[in-house]
Amino acid sequence: xxxxxxxxxxxxxxxxxxxxxxxxxxxxxxxxxxxxxxxxxxxxxxxxxxxxxxxxxxxxxxxxxxxxxxxxxxxxxxxxxxxxxxxxxxxxxxxxxxxxxxxxxxxxxxxxxxxxxxxxxxxxxxxxxxxxxxxxxxxxxxxxxxxxxxxxxxxxxxxxxxxxxxxxxxxxxxxxxxxxxxxxxxxxxxxxxxxxxxxxxxxxx
Numbered sequence: 250x251x252x253x254x255x256x257x258x259x260x261x262x263x264x265x266x267x268x269x270x271x272x273x274x275x276x277x278x279x280x281x282x283x284x285x286x287x288x289x290x291x292x293x294x295x296x297x298x299x300x301x302x303x304x305x306x307x308x309x310x311x312x313x314x315x316x317x318x319x320x321x322x323x324x325x326x327x328x329x330x331x332x333x334x335x336x337x338x339x340x341x342x343x344x345x346x347x348x349x350x351x352x353x354x355x356x357x358x359x360x361x362x363x364x365x366x367x368x369x370x371x372x373x374x375x376x377x378x379x380x381x382x383x384x385x386x387x388x389x390x391x392x393x394x395x396x397x398x399x400x401x402x403x404x405x406x407x408x409x410x411x412x413x414x415x416x417x418x419x420x421x422x423x424x425x426x427x428x429x430x431x432x433x434x435x436x437x438x439x440x441x442x443x444x445x446x447x448x449x450x451x452x453x454x
């Protein structure tokens with residue numbers, strides 16, 4: 250890995266820190282050559298603190314360390330990306346990130362769809378809403394719909410109609426999202442369960 254430390258007068262390159270699993274940006278720090286060397290050797294992210302004028306391992310006082318998965322430079326070799334597994338909140342103010350955000354996984358359109366479903370759950374009286382009507386009918390009806398969609402997906406998988414198969418897969422996923430919220434859960438809870446089964450090991454990456 251080549252790093253152009255000489256591009257900056259103070260010899261410090263910016264380091265973007267990203268959670269390996271959630272893909273969320275956690276913080277921004279700076280490293281000199283010694284900080285990079287120590288980070289790679291210890292697998293604990295270490296910065297150069299301008300305030301202290303010395304190396305500073307993130308979490309050395311709070312215990313909220315950043316476990317290094319990978320450290321790479323960008324196309325100009327003047328900015329680093331540190332992929333990490335954080336032990337606890339990253340910001341010194343106690344939040345998950347230095348932007349005050351929750352470090353939760355994001356699922357693109359599925360996250361948006363979850364928000365819509367949750368809105369319908371909070372307003373089951375909403376007329377004309379299919380989702381709200383399911384919430385009104387209760388968990389047994391929602392579970393029944395999931396079962397029906399699962400059977401339809403299996404049937405379509407035996408044919409060669411890709412569009413029909415994808416439509417049934419979408420229906421099953423949609424109703425599963427509703428069932429999750431009927432039971433008080435979200436996709437992030439399923440994500441957490443899957444990650445616990447995988448027993449993710451940063452050193453194996």
